[in-house]
Amino acid sequence: MRHVSKVVPALLALIAGAGLASCGDGGSSGGYGGEGADVVSGQFERVAGAPSGYAAVTGEATVERADGRTTVSLDLRGLAPDGDYVAHLHSGGCGEADPGGPHFKFDPEGSGEPSNEIHLAFSANGQGAGTASASSNREVPGGAAGSVVVHEAEGGDEAGGHGGSGHSSAGYGAGGETVLVHSGHQHEDEPGPPAKIACAQLEGGAGGGGAPGDNPESASMGGQVPTVVVRDGEPVGGIEELEYDAGEQIRFEVSSDVADEVHVHGYDLSEDVTAGGTVSFDFPAEIEGIFEIELEARGTQIAELRVNP
Amino acid sequence: MSMLPFAHALAARQDLPVPAWLFAWGASIVLIVSFFALAAGWRKPRFEDAHWRPLGAGLSRLLLGRPVQALCGAIGVFLLGVAVYAGLRGTEAPDRNFALTFLFVTAWLGFPVFSALLGDVFRPFNPWRAVGRLAGAGFRAIAGQRPAHLAYPRALGRWPAAIGLLAVVWLEVVYGSSGGVAVGLDPETAATAALFYSAYTLAMMALFGVEEWCERGEIFSVYFGMFGQLGWFGAEDGRLGRRRPLSAATRWATLPGSAAVVIASIATTSFDGASEGAFKGAIESCFDWFVDRGIGLTASLRLTDTIFMALCFAGVALVYMLGVRGMRTVRGAPSLQTLRAGFAHTLIPIALAYLVAHYFSLFVFQEQAQFTYLLSDPLGTASTDLFGTASGGIDFTILSANAIWYVQVGALLAGHVLALTLAHDRALVYWPNYRDASRSQYWMLAVMVAFTCFGLYLLSVSNG
Numbered sequence: 150m151r152h153v154s155k156v157v158p159a160l161l162a163l164i165a166g167a168g169l170a171s172c173g174d175g176g177s178s179g180g181y182g183g184e185g186a187d188v189v190s191g192q193f194e195r196v197a198g199a200p201s202g203y204a205a206v207t208g209e210a211t212v213e214r215a216d217g218r219t220t221v222s223l224d225l226r227g228l229a230p231d232g233d234y235v236a237h238l239h240s241g242g243c244g245e246a247d248p249g250g251p252h253f254k255f256d257p258e259g260s261g262e263p264s265n266e267i268h269l270a271f272s273a274n275g276q277g278a279g280t281a282s283a284s285s286n287r288e289v290p291g292g293a294a295g296s297v298v299v300h301e302a303e304g305g306d307e308a309g310g311h312g313g314s315g316h317s318s319a320g321y322g323a324g325g326e327t328v329l330v331h332s333g334h335q336h337e338d339e340p341g342p343p344a345k346i347a348c349a350q351l352e353g354g355a356g357g358g359g360a361p362g363d364n365p366e367s368a369s370m371g372g373q374v375p376t377v378v379v380r381d382g383e384p385v386g387g388i389e390e391l392e393y394d395a396g397e398q399i400r401f402e403v404s405s406d407v408a409d410e411v412h413v414h415g416y417d418l419s420e421d422v423t424a425g426g427t428v429s430f431d432f433p434a435e436i437e438g439i440f441e442i443e444l445e446a447r448g449t450q451i452a453e454l455r456v457n458p
Numbered sequence: 459m460s461m462l463p464f465a466h467a468l469a470a471r472q473d474l475p476v477p478a479w480l481f482a483w484g485a486s487i488v489l490i491v492s493f494f495a496l497a498a499g500w501r502k503p504r505f506e507d508a509h510w511r512p513l514g515a516g517l518s519r520l521l522l523g524r525p526v527q528a529l530c531g532a533i534g535v536f537l538l539g540v541a542v543y544a545g546l547r548g549t550e551a552p553d554r555n556f557a558l559t560f561l562f563v564t565a566w567l568g569f570p571v572f573s574a575l576l577g578d579v580f581r582p583f584n585p586w587r588a589v590g591r592l593a594g595a596g597f598r599a600i601a602g603q604r605p606a607h608l609a610y611p612r613a614l615g616r617w618p619a620a621i622g623l624l625a626v627v628w629l630e631v632v633y634g635s636s637g638g639v640a641v642g643l644d645p646e647t648a649a650t651a652a653l654f655y656s657a658y659t660l661a662m663m664a665l666f667g668v669e670e671w672c673e674r675g676e677i678f679s680v681y682f683g684m685f686g687q688l689g690w691f692g693a694e695d696g697r698l699g700r701r702r703p704l705s706a707a708t709r710w711a712t713l714p715g716s717a718a719v720v721i722a723s724i725a726t727t728s729f730d731g732a733s734e735g736a737f738k739g740a741i742e743s744c745f746d747w748f749v750d751r752g753i754g755l756t757a758s759l760r761l762t763d764t765i766f767m768a769l770c771f772a773g774v775a776l777v778y779m780l781g782v783r784g785m786r787t788v789r790g791a792p793s794l795q796t797l798r799a800g801f802a803h804t805l806i807p808i809a810l811a812y813l814v815a816h817y818f819s820l821f822v823f824q825e826q827a828q829f830t831y832l833l834s835d836p837l838g839t840a841s842t843d844l845f846g847t848a849s850g851g852i853d854f855t856i857l858s859a860n861a862i863w864y865v866q867v868g869a870l871l872a873g874h875v876l877a878l879t880l881a882h883d884r885a886l887v888y889w890p891n892y893r894d895a896s897r898s899q900y901w902m903l904a905v906m907v908a909f910t911c912f913g914l915y916l917l918s919v920s921n922g
Contacts, residue, residue, distance in 0.1 A: 414470035415471040415854055436471065436854040437858055438474055438859060439471065439472035439473070439474060440471055457474060457859070458859040458860055
């Protein structure tokens with residue numbers, strides 16, 4: 150009996166320990182799924198020149214290929230409450246001058262409409278969150294899609310323009326691995342690019358056909374230089390987190406409507422920004438940790454820099 | 459919307475959360491080590507006797523003699539004076555002013571660590587004790603008799619120090635907020651607080667006697683002295699000696715309120731760690747609730763933080779009391795009161811581990827500032843360059859995130875083992891029957907596992 154009373158707790162400890170240890174492997178990232186399904190995903194990042202009010206936009210786009218079908222889905226937050234949006238699968242990467250590049254087309258010479266492309270139209274809920282998914286009965290060639298881009302739908306004609314695809318689903322074409330969200334969608338044949346809101350670089354995608362000068366290490370950031378927008382001395386959409394791995398190049402911009410000094414703590418870098426001006430930062434991620442980025446004179450934190458080992 | 463950026467205005471950098479795999483490994487090792495400790499415990503108390511052995515008489519005389527003690531006291535008074543002066547006259551920027559880094563990093567974090575290794579090193583440097591003793595000596599010289607003191611109320615014990623400890627941390631992390639944003643304490647407030655505390659302490663020393671007050675009421679003597687009980691060296695009967703590490707702690711918690719001191723230490727460190735991580739959401743909700751009721755931003759934030767700090771104290775106390783109550787159910791257990799005081803010292807290693815885990819990187823980085831620009835330019839006004847190091851800075855690359863994580867988790871594990879060691883040892887004193895002693899330790903083991911795993915959890919929660 151005496152031994153039992155010691156063995157039992159020891160076993161419990163081992164079991165509990167093993168259980169805890171197995172939890173540690175949980176953090177898998179958007180890689181390739183099993184079961185013959187091929188899943189790529191990417192995080193939405195606000196694009197430069199996005200309309201105001203979208204500083205806090207975040208979310209994820211997923212492209213799943215299986216059995217000759219392709220499903221593109223997205224999950225976004227930080228949109229305007231009850232706003233209408235459209236997203237397209239693009240063949241290019243988020244780092245291109247026009248984020249996402251051209252729409253992905255199954256048939257490069259074919260039409261700019263579904264089912265030759267993959268379009269998603271959806272509305273945000275009252276909290277500014279929206280989800281959508283669209284499927285095609287064709288399979289997007291591996292690596293042919295680079296990103297998903299989201300923009301605002303124009304005046305509600307969007308739904309009609311794309312065959313009444315309300316929120317989720319509808320058989321559309323699927324293509325490149327970029328999902329872009331933009332505002333004021335316009336058709337391919339219309340002049341002027343739509344004001345894009347956010348772009349999700351799809352991991353394992355084409356990355357925009359290898360846009361020259363695109364830093365591969367910043368691909369996880371969508372190849373896009375994030376911009377911290379300051380209005381009235383406060384960061385639009387709250388304190389944004391800029392996350393990098395040690396050794397990467399940290400690039401971001403701060404555009405402010407007030408004059409101040411932007412100070413990156415820890416790295417101790419400062420740039421003066423004029424009212425209405427924009428300053429750029431570009432430095433290697435040498436110090437691991439979490440750092441405050443603030444408007445020095447106001448003492449207001451505008452972003453958080455996070456450098457992982 | 460509320461914004462709660464870094465509570466420490468000093469820190470230009472925050473630690474990354476401990477990754478999940480390290481958390482899992484840490485927690486697993488805690489459990490395995492704990493049960494191994496239960497199975498392999500020794501049967502005779504090993505730490506109740508300090509095994510104190512005197513060091514050479516010459517060394518003892520030198521270190522404990524009047525000249526060295528007076529010199530140490532003078533250094534203490536001088537440094538406190540510099541800190542107060544810098545706080546009052548120096549820059550408002552917390553990180554460029556000598557006062558905050560010296561008071562809240564160098565002294566507040568340095569003394570616990572060095573005391574835990576060496577013994578009570580704060581005692582000779584205690585500026586108030588030095589002034590008090592000088593005043594006492596002056597009184598004796600003039601009046602020709604020892605100053606008469608009031609009898610210190612026995613029941614009060616170390617409660618003044620326990621409450622004072624909460625107050626110090628409250629001042630450091632709660633009071634320093636403005637417009638709903640935790641900006642940290644400003645140097646001038648810190649200096650003013652130090653002056654008020656000095657006046658209060660000297661008055662109490664005059665009332666109750668210098669040594670009496672240092673033993674019971676003087677926050678820093680009690681707090682640093684608590685960690686000093688773990689250390690290698692100690693003085694007995696005016697002689698310096700070496701003792702078995704940890705052993706002096708077994709006699710520390712004999713005064714009422716001692717348990718409250720160590721609980722306050724664990725609770726305040728927990729609060730500071732959790733306020734930017736684990737409790738952040740709850741704190742923001744509570745803050746918004748107060749704001750919605752028309753309370754000002756600053757008052758709302760202070761109120762919220764005060765509540766959460768009190769909750770931390772209550773929570774830590776509750777876990778300890780549950781362990782004590784549990785032990786009471788074991789056959790042959792002494793009274794609840796005896797148990798409550800009798801195991802308080804076993805939490806000292808946990809308190810130390812929490813401190814190291816939460817402030818190790820802050821200490822390493824901020825001490826670089828202390829010994830470069832803060833030393834040469836204590837006012838932070840670029841008006842002096844006393845040692846030619848005013849242009850120095852902090853090299854944040856000397857510690858990688860991985861190194862910090864291993865120190866943090868290692869500290870918690872080490873504290874856990876030392877706490878279990880002390881608890882097991884004390885149980886052998888109360889329960890002559892080894893089996894009963896072991897059984898009582900299931901309860902303390904649960905307490906220690908709770909504290910250590912909570913500590914790991916706090917480290918692993920994202921500060922985002």
